Amino acid sequence: MTFLATIWDWFWFLFWIYVYLAYLFALVYIVIDIFRDRTLNGWLKAVWLIFLVFVPFITALVYLIARGGGMAERSARKQKESQEYSEEYIRSVSFASPMDEIAKAKALLDAGTITQGEFDALKNKALGNKY
Numbered sequence: 001m002t003f004l005a006t007i008w009d010w011f012w013f014l015f016w017i018y019v020y021l022a023y024l025f026a027l028v029y030i031v032i033d034i035f036r037d038r039t040l041n042g043w044l045k046a047v048w049l050i051f052l053v054f055v056p057f058i059t060a061l062v063y064l065i066a067r068g069g070g071m072a073e074r075s076a077r078k079q080k081e082s083q084e085y086s087e088e089y090i091r092s093v094s095f096a097s098p099m100d101e102i103a104k105a106k107a108l109l110d111a112g113t114i115t116q117g118e119f120d121a122l123k124n125k126a127l128g129n130k131y
Helices: 002-036 042-054 056-093 098-111 116-127
Strands: none
Touching: 002 042, 002 056, 042 056, 098 116
């Protein structure tokens, strides 16, 4: 009987740990959303945070009910901005077009910095040819 009681004790312990961690995650996400929202002025942000500190469970429920749709929109907009920034960064650091690479190699050939064979190798590399 004690073994069965011990199993249920562990089950309830793990369940309440899960609930507590989910609740903390929701609180952190709400705080992030409060600061991400540009429509709230500083005083309203302060009021939401004060209520989250002193009456966290009720405030979290009210916030999710009243502003849950806006949370999703702000999150989607932030994700889109991050994706666009990443794509822009990738484009800025990626290799130049084959024509640019060939033009640079031609300028080096004309300046006498590289030989004709080196120019041909760079040109083939820019065009994706193996030989």
